[in-house]
Amino acid sequence: MAVKIRDLVEPLEATVLVAGDMEREVRGGYCGDLLSDCIAHAVEDSVWVTVQSHPNVIAVAILVGIPCVVVVNNYDVDKETLDRAQKEGITVLRTPLSAFEAVARLSALGIPGKKRREH
Amino acid sequence: MTDEKPLIEIERRITGGDFQSAGDVSSELKRILQQIGFPAAFSRRVVIAAYEAEMNVVIHAFRGIFRAWIFPRHIHIEVDDEGPGIPDLELAFQEGYSTAPPHIREMGFGAGYGLSNMKKCSDRLEIDTRVGEGTKVVMDFFLKDS
Known part of the structure; x- marks a missing residue:
């Protein structure tokens, strides 16, 4: 589904650190x-739940075609990461939830786990 | 390589240890492949392999040069670095084997899937490495009829 x-923010109890295209669908x-x-293994148009928050996360998101990154456990996010996300139009959400709980929410x-087939 | 003239040639420098710019070359390549209109699945495997090759330079080497020749149905990539070289290539190809230091692994790099990702994604992979001098990675990707 x-x-x-924008409909991920509330269930994840998230703070929107960078708002990209909030109308875009995952x-x-x-x-x-x-x-x-x-x-x-990630599939494009997926939401990515991770503890990583350094700028290369955004580079990987661009390469895969991920429009939204969710940083869990309220980890600090580098300013460079936010600047880069802003520039690339990638939404960055931060949640106090654990990765397990974030994925459960x-x-x-109705968001399915997606895994890319082997090349 | 063929005698055919490439549509586009790119040459970019990669700086070892520069994690801020890491991935920029692969991102640029992705944009170019999309603009040309290569099928998404083909572009994806080229970009994954390019990213891994780029990251290997950032993680392990002092500096490197990334070159790509984009033909209508074929992409040729060469990544040449000055760095430590790879003492045991067979071991380096094993998934999960990595010589990346802990602080790099903590960032989620250096998990030991770089070379195997490159091998899976490319149609031809050649690695020429000299310990204490550097490594050259050559990859080819062929657009197949589907």
Whole structure:
């Protein structure tokens, strides 16, 4: 099921650190903290749940085509990350929830976990 | 490589340890491939391999040069670095094997999937490495009829 990014904010109890296109829909979800795994397995138009918050997260999001990154456990997010996300129109949400709980809430919204097939 | 003239050639410098700009070259390549209109799945595998090659330079080397030749149905990439080289290539290809230091791994880099991702995504991969001098990665991608 496709869900608009703005409709993720409340269920995730999130703070919007960077608002990209909040009307854009996500069609799946990916959770993980290894960038190589994300780039190999995440599917475009997914929401990405992670503890990582450095600027390269945005680089990976661009490469995969991820419009929304959710940083969990209220981790600090580098200013460079926010600047880069702003420039690229990628939404960054920060939630006090754990990754497990964040994924559970996204799943309850009907967002399916998506994994890319091997190349 | 073929004698055919490429549509576009790009050459970019990569600086070792520069995690701020890491991924910029692959992002630019992705934009170019999209503009040309390559199928998304094809662009995706080229970009994954390019990203891993770029990150290897950022994580492990002092500096490198990324070159890509984009033909209508073929992409050729060469990434040449000055760096430590790879002492045991076979080991380096094993998924999960990494020599990246802990602070780099904590950032989610250096998980040990770089070379295997490159191998899976490319149609041809050649690595020429000299310990203490550097590594050259050469990759080809062919657009197949589908």
